[in-house]
Amino acid sequence: MLIQKTYKISISGQVQGVGFRPYVYSLATEFLLTGTVSNNEEGVIIFVSGLKKVIFNFYDKLIQSPPPVSIINDSRINQIEYRFFDEFKIMPSKKSSRLNLPLTPDFAICDNCKNDMHNPKNRRFDYPFTTCVNCGPRWAITETFPFERNHTSIDDFPMCEACVEEYTKPIDRRFHSQTNTCQTCGIKLFLVDNSGYKLEASKHTLFKKVANILSDGNIIAIKNTSGYLLCCNAENEHVVQELRDKKNRPHKPFAVLYPSLDFLKKELQLNEPHVKSLTSTERPITIIPFNNYKGNIAIHKVAPGLSQLGVMLPYSGILQLLANELSFPIVATSGNIHGSPIISKNDKAFEKLKEVADYFLQHNLKVTHPQDDSVVKLSNKFKEKVLFRRSRGYAPNYFNASINSDKKIIALGAHLKSSIAFYPNNYLYISQYLGNLDNYDVYERFTKTTLHFIDLFEQKPNVVLVDKHPTYHSTLYGIELAQQHDAELFKIQHHKAHFASVLGEHNLFTFHEPVLGVIWDGTGYGDDGHIWGGEFFKYQPHKIERVSHFEYFNWLAGDKMSKAPKLSLLSLSNSDMQSVLKDKFSDEELTIYQSLKKNNKLKTSSVGRLFDAVASLLNICDINTYEGEAAILLENYITDYNLDDCKLYCSILDKNLIPTEKLLYNLHLDVKEGHSKQYIITNFLYTLASIIFQMASHQKVKKIACSGGVFQNTTLIDMIKEIGENKYKLYFNRNLAPNDENISFGQIMYYLHCLNS
Structure with missing residues (x-):
């Protein structure tokens, strides 16, 4: 007689908001197993009953072929006392203790959702907030965790009957998709001019109207899923200069959004790493040399004095539907006045940008965590990837740190290109790029992000780490924070933190060689x-x-x-x-x-x-x-x-x-x-x-580790690799920017391995 057994499977990592539970449900059904799957504060918990051999085959397939945007850090399977289940179910998440799992970054729109928006017979035809378990905003809309709809700002939009049916149908791609909405029940777009007058347009003509506004030489502020973008026709020299003047950004290059990869390939020479970066789930701005440029962009206005261009492809439904109507690339730069943080609130956007933008494309979804677009460059010879800005798509997770401490540690980074790192549990979290703390609005967002991290994880820091510079705003705030929480305060020299960031990224602290x-x-x-x-x-x-x-x-x-x-x-x-x-x-x-x-x-x-x-x-x-x-x-x-x-x-x-x-x-x-x-x-x-x-x-x-803003120079990196790669082990920041964004991470690494070891 074959004996049924029950096993508990615990999985941690990037496993919430990525379609993990519906995937487990489908797989368990395929293997004819019964049980439950749920999220909790540490990841995903599965109880499964059936024959031992079948359960282990199920487990092996789950671990070896997880959902496409998930990342499994750890998994465990243990036999427990037998339980009878009449079927396999997805259970509502229960939080019994503090959060102890990675947060989920935003994902670029997937091909299936793009197809839904393009299909006139699909009920999401021309719906700009189309998402599924594999794509869409996550960190941008997160209020708290575990990642459930009622813990996000999407909860303001109750699902209609059709969406509920998708949400509860196991064979549907939107089965248990927490961001599920449609034209009937979902987020609404509206177009206004800078006097506040609302322009009429149907849901099927709205983006054609926006494309015409851009074609006519206007500037439009578009509220995307992670914050506002200021956009104009990149081929129109006059309007690009106008945007520069109004944004107070005289020479810094603008990013350019191309309607499609095919369009981009006609104008710029791309290699395979460029294409991989541009089409990844992070979908960063990727800096491309414009050798033999064949397009009509006003290059000397978009990227003054440069021979490279920061380009990106549509990564949200809003940008994709706009791209469908465009016959030209557009400037798509952060929605702010130069030096201020990216804006995400409609009223603030209108207040701050009405003298910049002629029109506003807005929506009524709250963006909880505004983020700039991430920026990546690849070196010419060795294709070494260098992050210039780590933000949307990457933040707030960091998976490569080797940490073993029972202390709750928060690091407040530097002053320019600020970021925050927090170690409240078994994971390390590094915020999105925040900016220059000389700007009051940036400083305010910096402090709010710090407090939100502390509230989100329900953990007060025992240790506060700051830069040694006595007048950095991050240092002064850290001193206050340490006093407030009765925490130990450590001041860490700036360049030692840079060095520690590379040592930490590559786990070099464990080596005995210098x-x-x-x-x-x-x-x-x-x-x-x-x-x-x-x-x-x-x-x-x-x-x-x-x-x-x-x-x-x-x-x-x-x-x-x-x-x-x-x-x-x-x-x-x-x-x-x-x-x-x-x-x-x-x-x-x-x-x-x-x-x-x-x-x-x-x-x-x-x-x-x-x-x-x-x-x-x-x-x-x-x-x-x-x-x-x-x-x-x-x-x-x-x-x-x-x-x-x-x-x-x-x-x-x-x-x-x-x-x-x-x-x-x-x-x-x-x-x-x-x-x-x-x-x-x-x-x-x-x-x-x-x-x-x-x-x-x-x-x-024989081991050399390089960090600091100078190492954003990819020609220098290529030379170093060419001279030394065969004789030396060379290490650069890869998952973090080499600039001051990595200081917060480096402070934690220095504290753990040099001050507290």
């Missing part, structure tokens, strides 16, 4: 009170030690130096460069700054400012209108390179420092000899790449 940390960026408060940014560290178990740096030069005029590359040139210049400076400063300014140099006490080792000095010396950029502009423009001059043709501008000195002024002076000699900008910039990057391996040889290490 690792060289190459941490180059624009600014960070150093342990000696100077401004660091050109640092070399060595990691050995439980210790990060600074072993070298670029020679100090004068830090002039405070924050103004990071905004004026010509000041970096002045700081690093010698008497032979005075003629260059006279073209950039008045006699009075030169007198003042030269006096400052003589009496200045504050020094810097910043490689970011060295990039600025080179850009100014080559007359490429004297004033940064956006962060990193000079460095971006420098890289833009390099179309290709051959390492055999490169030369060094300097080597490491006997005292183990890098001669910053000598490097710039030797570069200046090539400028005087009339060499091309491409030749000089290529040699500059080659010098930086070579110095890394000189330092590795000095320090006798």
Whole structure:
């Protein structure tokens, strides 16, 4: 006689809001098993009864072939006392303790839902909020967890009978889809002009009207599923410039939304990694070189001075239905005034953007967590993926951290490109990119996000981690937060946190071999009170030690130096460069700054400012209108390179420092000899790449980890990989941006492995 048994299966990971329970239901039915499946605060719990062999076959298939957008971190199967079930059921979620599972990011619209919207015979024809278990907003609409409809802002839209039928029908793609809505019961769109007048349009003509508005040279603010986008015709030079003027964004490149992949392929040369990035479930903006560009975009207005373009494809139903009506690409940039956070509320959008946008396409779904579009770039030679901005599609999960602590830890990151990291349970959560905390609205969102994390997980932090800079807003807020929760407070040096972020990403803390940390960026408060940014560290178990740096030069005029590359040139210049400076400063300014140099006490080792000095010396950029502009423009001059043709501008000195002024002076000699900008910039990057391996040889290490904003330069990354990949183990940030977004994660890694080990 065959004996029936009962097993409990526990699955953790990204398993809520991804169609996991309906998938389990269908699979259990296929295997003729009975039982239940439900969400709880730790993931998915399955009770299943049947023959042991059948149950294990079911379990194997479930683990090996889970739903497409799920990620299984851990699974366990244990026999329990036999239970009789008359069928297999999906049970309502029950929360018996605190949340302990990954959150679910937003997913790009799937092909099946696109087909539903395109099919005149389908009841979701032209419905812009069409989703299923495999796609749609998740984090953007999450109020609390477990991920159930009544825990999201979609709960404001009760399902109609037809949607309820889909929701309860096991063979339907929307079986237990928590975001299920349709034209009858769902979210409503409305189009208004900037005076508030509502324009009439049927649900089948609305997007044609929006396309016509764009075609006529207007700017429209579109409320997408993760916040507002400001859009205009990317081929219309006049309207692109108008958007720049109104948004107060003079030169920073705009992202461009193409109607389709086929359209994009006709205008830009794409490789396989580009296509993979553009069509992934994250659907980020992907930066593409526009070699042999064949389109009609107003390039010099969309991406001034650049030879690359940030492009994306439609990732929501709203953008897809608009794309269906477009015969041209559109600018699709964050709905804000430059420097402010992305807007998600209708009234605030109208208040802040009515002088920018001519029209508003709005809807009545609350966006709980507004997010900018993520940005990715791939290096030319090695196709190394570099995240420039980690936001929609990626946040708030992080799966690669090795953490074992009974303390609840919150890290408040840096000041520019801020983010928050929280370890309240068995998982680490890293917020979306938040922005520059100098902006009051960004700071307000930063504090609200911090408090929401604490409320969501119902865990007060025992440990608060902040940057060592004494006046960062994140640091000052962290001090208040630690006092409020009676938590331990630790101040962690900026560049050590950068280094720890790479060590943490690649689980290098477990190695006993030393690792060289190459941490180059624009600014960070150093342990000696100077401004660091050109640092070399060595990691050995439980210790990060600074072993070298670029020679100090004068830090002039405070924050103004990071905004004026010509000041970096002045700081690093010698008497032979005075003629260059006279073209950039008045006699009075030169007198003042030269006096400052003589009496200045504050020094810097910043490689970011060295990039600025080179850009100014080559007359490429004297004033940064956006962060990193000079460095971006420098890289833009390099179309290709051959390492055999490169030369060094300097080597490491006997005292183990890098001669910053000598490097710039030797570069200046090539400028005087009339060499091309491409030749000089290529040699500059080659010098930086070579110095890394000189330092590795000095320090006798074979593992090298690089982080900091300088490593957004993909040409530099390619050179490093080409020079050292066969002899060294090289590590870069991959799941996090190399810029200051990774500081919050690095703070947690440094605390766990260097302060609390």
